[in-house]
Amino acid sequence: MKLSTRVRYGARAMVDLGVAFPDGTVSVRDIAQREGVSAKYLEQIVSRLKAAGLIVAHRGVQGGYSLARPPASISLNDIYHVLEGDTAPTDCVDEPGACPxxxxxxxxxxxVELKESIENVLQNTSLQDLVERKGQKVGPHCLMYHI
Amino acid sequence: MKLSTRVRYGARAMVDLGVAFPDGTVSVRDIAQREGVSAKYLEQIVSRLKAAGLIVAHRGVQGGYSLARPPASISLNDIYHVLEGDTAPTDCVDEPGACPxxxxxxxxxxxVELKESIENVLQNTSLQDLVERKGQKVGPHCLMYHI
DNA sequence: AAGTATTCCTACCGACACGCTATGATTTTA
DNA sequence: TAAAATCATAGCGTGTCGGTAGGAATACTT
Incomplete structure (x- = not known):
């Protein structure tokens, strides 16, 4: 049940964008630097999030990405589905005729129970939750968000 | 979060052995035939279950495998851990120093929450539960267990 | 004693996804 | 016009999955 780096990096990138919401745009380069991740690889990940409509792009100098909706309306389940696919542990869970x-x-x-349990956790964790959690962990002395 | 065929085949094989418990031994060939699975591949899966001590082997003619303990004392979590590994979705969940x-x-x-949730489902499902569930599905008209 | 049914052991193999790297084109702002 | 950013696509090494294959060892049956 290991998560791929895609969804892990992607989730953290989304938190990064959530912190900047609603006013700022953040470039992939900045996110990658903060998270300690390959910028080129993160580019691909973020491009999926954009294709899925979770974030919007702003090209050119001073450009970057920003959330398409408020962080309270985006769940970890949304992010998971874009970057990792379905939560169903087997095909037979969702597709009726997958198994005779x-x-x-x-x-x-x-x-089936397993999927529901997983989806429940992911659905109940919003990007806003993560942003607030990050704020608590980093603390008020680090408003610039440089860690 | 897809499950590998290993754990799916393995779980069903364990149910097969659970049905025969405590008196019968079942050969890999029989299980494979019933479950519609490659016997040679299932052999490898079952050998892991044996190495882990969940089942015991009886070689020679009329041999096969049988559960090492009553099905009520074996959980799906046990089987999962043998065939699929850890339920932790990331290394940082279990290993303290995995991530700076x-x-x-x-x-x-x-x-962390996700792991607990997954493990909870798997832990709460015993082999006995599965055997009973199978009995209900197959029905009393099919005691010979040929489906 | 021989044959046969079973487990046991190991090697191999194709296909695919992961986790990137690399190169460049395109757009926008300063 | 130069620079900064997204966008698009190709490639590549590594590992795991999902088997197949071939045989050796063991134990029961006749």
């Missing part, structure tokens, strides 16, 4: 043994399989029910 | 940003990272708390 569906009606006899004893494990499927638990896989 | 651990104390500042806003997402880590959710990854």
């Amino acid at each position: 043994m569906k009606n006899v399989c004893p494990t499927r029910d638990t896989w | 940003m651990k104390n500042v990272c806003p997402t880590r708390d959710t990854w």
